[in-house]
Amino acid sequence: MFLHTGEAGLLNWLLHLLDLERPHSMPSLKGKLHRETANYFTVIHDLASEADTWKSRPAWLEFAPNNICNLRCIMCGQADGLPVQRMERETAAELLDQVLPHTSLLTPSALSEPMLADIDLILDKCEQHDVFLNFHTNATLLDGECFRKLAPRLHKLWISLDSPVPDVFEKIRAGASFEKVVQNVREILPIAVELNVPVGFVAVFMRENAAHMDQLVDLIADLGGTEARSDLRLQAMLDNAVSCPDSDPFGHFDTTDLAGFLDAAVERARIRGISFLADLPEPHRRSETVSQPRVRGIAADLLVRLIEATQEMYPGFCHMAATYTKIEPDGEVYPCCRAPVELRMGNIKDQSFEEIWNGDRYQAFRRRMFAKDYPDTCRTCSVLTLNPHFRATPEAPYAPGGPSSVPGTGGRSI
Ligand SMILES: C[S@@+](CC[C@H](N)C(=O)[O-])C[C@H]1O[C@@H](n2cnc3c(N)ncnc32)[C@H](O)[C@@H]1O
């Protein structure tokens, strides 16, 4: 029987669940897989019962033990000089041991470069708890050899590549060498094909690069993206850096110009076999799937379906608030990647994660979500309001131009 890639992935996953294809020398992971799947069902239960205290635990964690980056990209908060935060290794290890037993995915960054985030600890803990990485990198430090080391634990690698024009790239991604990044990508993509690891590319849509998106598609294809079945995702620029006020493409180009740039990119994507998503507010959104994405056949693939299901069945409750947690290197816990002060849920230096997860603040936050009495940040957040199943209320007017989901997770690109 012919199986589509997605079906083959599901089949792999079921085999994995049953441990049929696992060599006898490897420990059984049934316990973890059972916990992960039971956790997905429990999320639905918690939503359906409108509970204040939740039996489910976050399926997706964003955490890095530091917020260090080697670049100062002009649109990123790092450009403004973030104070460095570091969590003690022992504290980070304890925290990961508390949270990861139920987690499927870990995004190991804190508005920072994960290759600088004690990657050995991250890999050890992912191995120990059978967790996979949703890994966003600037690819300055990730060559083919490093990629091989990460590959067994990657759910998907996302490479930030904002421009195919060397000068523009180096202006946007201040501190990076275009030549070095391109060389690294050239090494990574054939290995991704060999090991069946999904690799996608992310570009922030800015005044500086808007006109070059068709060439960016060609560059990715030339570097091996077609064989790797890579995709390119354009994401809206969040207002993250004080130093970057002039880079908004929507204030600079008119709708016709922007449509021309995006349609040219779609055209090249079709020709070169690179899937393309312009995750931008209408009328600028474009979505062109030209090849079946690679799938790992792991529980995290089902997490994607869980997120879609919660969006459809419980559109009033932010899907990120239901399945995600962000912990900063200073220990602060938030229910989403945007991490506004308003949504601070506690600090793991003061309480265990368990105490925070069902503590007063999380309970009050959930009550407000169920009542659609949204905190200010949520009212205009696109993670909530751009869900096509979401219905606007006077408290949460539909805000297609509102702030997009946050980059640390690539807008939760999965
Ligand atoms: C914050 S970075 C962290 C991971 C890694 N250092 C990197 O650059 O990929 C994650 C993603 O956010 C994107 N990003 C940075 N500033 C942004 C902004 N103001 N709006 C939207 N995305 C942004 C980056 O380009 C990158 O793709």
Ligand code: SF4
């Ligand atoms: S976008 Fe990534 S690479 Fe650039 S400064 Fe921010 S964290 Fe560093």
